[in-house]
Amino acid sequence: MKAHSPKSSPVPPEFDSVNRMRVTKILDIKQENCDIKTFTFVDELCGKAEPGQFVMVWIPGVDEIPMSLSGITSEGRTSITVHDVGDASNALHQKKAGDQIGIRGPFGNGFVPVKGNVMVVGGGTGLAPLLPLTERLVKVADKVTVLSGAKCVDNLLFIDRVTNVLSGVDSEIVITTDDGSYGVECVVTDQVELKMEKEKFDMIYTCGPEQMMYGMFVLAEQYKVPLQASLERMMRCAIGLCGSCQIGKLRVCKDGPVLNSEQLRSVKKEFGNFRLDLTGKRVKLQ
């Protein structure tokens, strides 16, 4: 059989390599809090990723799941930060340094860093893509305000690392917990609104529970500030083919996972409300 020359291939060569599964060894595992661990490995393509892009992580014999990149270095040293919520994430949590996993990606678009006065709002593992974004923003923005929320002190993530990244630049960090066990006792969006009443922001970036991001969308629309939100949906192919990540007319793996205000407006009936389950059935978001 005649081999396809790169010229006749319908698939751009760079896309082909991004979508090809690479098997890599876990170099290091860090316990972040009671049910979140960070896994570090080396992957050359991930070294070229933009903050906000994600990989598909194959756990042999279990499943393949989407994960944002929580650490990106130009030498390819890459991290993912995983919440133990079900079969695949739990199997990943049982892995040891030296074990192998498979990686496809990086996929999707990343956040677009802008100049000016910017706000970063995260909750739970939503902080994962926001950490490399914040590392990028401190180099381009005039001021960076980070608001991080969690149910309680034990669920907070990356506070030391974000504080460290923000040191030495014009910045602010606000921590909230629902039960008041650390920082301000409230939901994070309450503090966001207080900030927006006092200051004019040029861009807001958010990632976290979808109800929180929907709250951010409502506030951003009210105060006329552009928003970039990183969404989660069921993902299988990660290249825009299978439709499992559909929201309105958009496919989160390809058009996102970071959607801007205009895209969010186009899916506002679904956003914060519905998603497709594993069978493709439209179900209410919990």
Ligand SMILES: Cc1cc2nc3c(=O)[nH]c(=O)nc-3n(C[C@H](O)[C@H](O)[C@H](O)COP(=O)(O)OP(=O)(O)OC[C@H]3O[C@@H](n4cnc5c(N)ncnc54)[C@H](O)[C@@H]3O)c2cc1C
């Ligand atoms: C672009 C993207 C980036 C993500 N980044 C991270 C991250 O940085 N850290 C992290 O911990 N999680 C992240 N997730 C969510 C993660 O992929 C799911 O938590 C994971 O797939 C759960 O798989 P499981 O087999 O452990 O759980 P399951 O046993 O399959 O289910 C447990 C719960 O997770 C939900 N879930 C299952 N699969 C998915 C999926 N593919 N997408 C969304 N929800 C799902 C289920 O509805 C259920 O409520 C991301 C998801 C997307 C789409």
Ligand code: FES
């Ligand atoms: S995961 Fe298949 S289209 Fe998005």
